[in-house]
Amino acid sequence: MSHSFDIVIVGGGILGTSISYYLSCLNKSKKIAVIEQAHNVAFHTSGRNTGKVHAPYLYNPEKKKLFAKAAFRGYEMWEEYAALRNLPFKKDGVIEVALEQKDIRVLEKYLKWGKQNGLEDSDIKLMSNTELRKIEPEIKCEAALYVYKDGSADYSIFTDSVMKDSQANGTKLILDTRVTRIKKEHGKWEITLDGEHKIFAKFLINAAGGEAVNIAHDVGVAEEFTDVHFRGEYWRAPKEYHDLTKTSVYSVPEFPDYPFLDPHWIIRVDGRCEIGPNAVPVFSPYGYSKTENIKEFVPKMLEMLGSGARKAIFDKQFQKLAINEIQSSMSKSAMIGRVKRFLPKINADKITEKGTAGIRSSVIDGDGKFVPDAILIDDDMSFHILNYNSPGATGALPFSAHIVNHLDMVGLVKIEDPNAQCGPWKFGSIIDGL
Ligand SMILES: Cc1cc2nc3c(=O)[nH]c(=O)nc-3n(C[C@H](O)[C@H](O)[C@H](O)COP(=O)(O)OP(=O)(O)OC[C@H]3O[C@@H](n4cnc5c(N)ncnc54)[C@H](O)[C@@H]3O)c2cc1C
Numbered sequence: 428m429s430h431s432f433d434i435v436i437v438g439g440g441i442l443g444t445s446i447s448y449y450l451s452c453l454n455k456s457k458k459i460a461v462i463e464q465a466h467n468v469a470f471h472t473s474g475r476n477t478g479k480v481h482a483p484y485l486y487n488p489e490k491k492k493l494f495a496k497a498a499f500r501g502y503e504m505w506e507e508y509a510a511l512r513n514l515p516f517k518k519d520g521v522i523e524v525a526l527e528q529k530d531i532r533v534l535e536k537y538l539k540w541g542k543q544n545g546l547e548d549s550d551i552k553l554m555s556n557t558e559l560r561k562i563e564p565e566i567k568c569e570a571a572l573y574v575y576k577d578g579s580a581d582y583s584i585f586t587d588s589v590m591k592d593s594q595a596n597g598t599k600l601i602l603d604t605r606v607t608r609i610k611k612e613h614g615k616w617e618i619t620l621d622g623e624h625k626i627f628a629k630f631l632i633n634a635a636g637g638e639a640v641n642i643a644h645d646v647g648v649a650e651e652f653t654d655v656h657f658r659g660e661y662w663r664a665p666k667e668y669h670d671l672t673k674t675s676v677y678s679v680p681e682f683p684d685y686p687f688l689d690p691h692w693i694i695r696v697d698g699r700c701e702i703g704p705n706a707v708p709v710f711s712p713y714g715y716s717k718t719e720n721i722k723e724f725v726p727k728m729l730e731m732l733g734s735g736a737r738k739a740i741f742d743k744q745f746q747k748l749a750i751n752e753i754q755s756s757m758s759k760s761a762m763i764g765r766v767k768r769f770l771p772k773i774n775a776d777k778i779t780e781k782g783t784a785g786i787r788s789s790v791i792d793g794d795g796k797f798v799p800d801a802i803l804i805d806d807d808m809s810f811h812i813l814n815y816n817s818p819g820a821t822g823a824l825p826f827s828a829h830i831v832n833h834l835d836m837v838g839l840v841k842i843e844d845p846n847a848q849c850g851p852w853k854f855g856s857i858i859d860g861l
Pocket of ligand 1: 438442463469473479543605607636637638639658660704724731817820
């Protein structure tokens with residue numbers, strides 16, 4: 428293995444692989460590496476999510492501008508990419524339901540946001556409960572927002588394919604290898620792998636998902652931020668429920684500032700149905716098991732108490748929702764009960780199999796507030812992406828193009844061929860709409 432690279436990307440999730448894809452397509456002469464500690468790409472959040480290709484109706488165009496734009500463009504791009512590589516992609520829509528009269532106002536707001544974010548009249552429709560019942564007789568609600576331009580995919584398969592395309596352009600993928608230390612030495616990065624081997628890089632991109640904040644801190648940036656991890660758990664529904672609805676169903680969130688908290692009725696791209704995710708606070712980005720959480724409890728608590736997260740921990744609303752979520756993790760019927768409110772036919776006793784949990788890492792600023800959008804940080808020899816959360820998988824292709832273009836604009840990584848054709852797209856045409 429060569430030990431020197433022009434660019435090293437830490438993180439083989441959907442973001443790191445997509446960035447490597449454009450960089451390798453636009454810069455044929457640069458040596459690029461992606462380092463991933465797991466055995467395969469998309470092993471963590473990118474392969475453990477709900478698999479929705481989201482229409483941008485949930486995202487406030489002011490506060491989540493970047494995510495909203497990337498989701499809007501991402502839908503078309505994944506559709507085109509799936510067609511090119513013959514990968515599963517279903518345009519199956521999503522229904523957002525109002526369970527109480529007061530929630531109808533939220534649906535109206537989502538309709539407005541959706542249109543502000545680029546959806547057309549034919550992509551999204553507000554319906555009365557009578558209108559919806561004609562299409563989906565099992566759903567109980569006060570009103571619904573039917574979003575036709577929403578889809579389902581398997582992001583593990585997408586990430587794997589994007590990585591293969593990037594490798595075909597010359598990117599080196601280094602798997603089963605953990606970045607344990609990063610140090611600036613004689614104008615280069617000296618990156619220690621697994622505590623022993625060293626490689627060198629002129630430029631570093633931090634796309635490390637749940638570890639992105641730690642890596643940024645290691646190189647002395649983003650010190651005002653910390654993060655909190657939430658485990659999203661799923662339950663698999665038995666076959667007899669697979670035809671309960673034609674479309675996935677979300678409900679208006681109980682806590683509008685935390686829209687990821689309310690479990691949904693999910694129809695996956697292969698037709699399997701699941702309930703989830705909840706969002707249980709855990710102490711590590713890999714806190715899937717009790718053992719990992721116990722191990723990380725003390726260091727994470729100390730880190731949080733010494734940072735802005737301290738304010739969040741003592742916030743009454745945060746405490747209430749954390750208790751709710753812990754309860755829904757301990758009690759299957761508590762979690763399934765949240766979906767039963769709009770799908771009363773579901774019987775928790777018939778649901779016995781757990782799905783694959785995924786972990787979300789939300790960044791908290793110095794004032795103890797959750798940061799709503801992704802955080803992009805330029806440093807002289809590195810670039811950091813923090814808080815890359817939902818709908819991060821949907822937006823990964825345009826978002827990564829935006830990052831690569833940004834790096835070129837600020838002079839951190841010069842693009843050799845800005846007119847290059849990357850897969851089905853001319854690079855310039857992707858960034859035009861962002
Ligand atoms: C429960 C849940 C449901 C979601 N549902 C959806 C959805 O339906 N639609 C949607 O668009 N988005 C969804 N999301 C969001 C989406 O999955 C994420 O935004 C996206 O996957 C983040 O990708 P990433 O590449 O930044 O992170 P990751 O996939 O976590 O990748 C980061 C990688 O970096 C590696 N890494 C970290 N540190 C090191 C190190 N020191 N050395 C080597 N490797 C390292 C990790 O092993 C990891 O593989 C969901 C998220 C969650 C948690």
